[in-house]
Amino acid sequence: MAGSETKERKILVAVDESEESSYALSWCLKNIVAENSKDTLILLYSKQPATLYPAMDGRGYLFSTEIIASMEKYGNEMAESVMEKAKRLCKDDHDVKVETRVECGDPRDVICQMAEKLGVDMVVMGSHGYGMIKRAFLGSVSNYCAHSLKCPVLIVKRPKSAASASAPAPNK
């Protein structure tokens, strides 16, 4: 790409536990990130907050503090596991500069807010970060972001034939 050797780009990649997300990151590494560039990949994971349900009598919470602590622990472990996998993909491909961020909240809001806050040049995401049922209720993350983000958005779909998330078909 023109001027890739001198330009420092910030590319935000939304990562989660899905195979679509891993595929999008791999595709980005193979097709967008220049080998000797000064690109920085910012891997962003949106952690779901431990939801609090007010009890029916309004005096307390349905979840005990132990359960909430356990949910938070699970969320932190999941974030760590996703980030480790994502960093390994970056390392395996070529040694691109990587930053990681874990934020708490709805992925749609987190991605848009962080893209704005960090002033990134581009956002990369898989097309199906949610499962089918959750997506039906919450709507598509990529649709929302494509509409709301002010910077360019790359939506990468994982072909059904893709055997491995780390081996994007277009580069074979």
Add this chain to the structure above:
Amino acid sequence: MAGSETKERKILVAVDESEESSYALSWCLKNIVAENSKDTLILLYSKQPATLYPAMDGRGYLFSTEIIASMEKYGNEMAESVMEKAKRLCKDDHDVKVETRVECGDPRDVICQMAEKLGVDMVVMGSHGYGMIKRAFLGSVSNYCAHSLKCPVLIVKRPKSAASASAPAPNK
């Protein structure tokens, strides 16, 4: 990008008469197309068909053949003008291999069908190919394509501050 010197990628760029489209093409040239790559940019323009309205009595058409011929002439001239501008942008930036295609039909269908038919690696488009009123009736082209296309889709938004379509802000 990894392997950009050996890989031949086909990148479909949807072009139209809008400044958003020119901006998307320029952004793509500066951020996606490698300088010494074998990338081919396929510039695709969707020409609106001269619409035929059946007359109220069902015996003929509301538009005479002269008017239809005139509309077709206008459509062809518009396609030519858009393509000339797009090719100039490609030439100005760096001498990337360019193919042009003019197809007749709704841009949403044309883009999805051609991407599939040509087996492209990626589709690039501006976010607002339609005017505000037309968009309200027809829906967003980019939304439709992001949902329907099987390959990665890059949606490039033109910042409101962009003074010139040929000078994308992220590269300044």
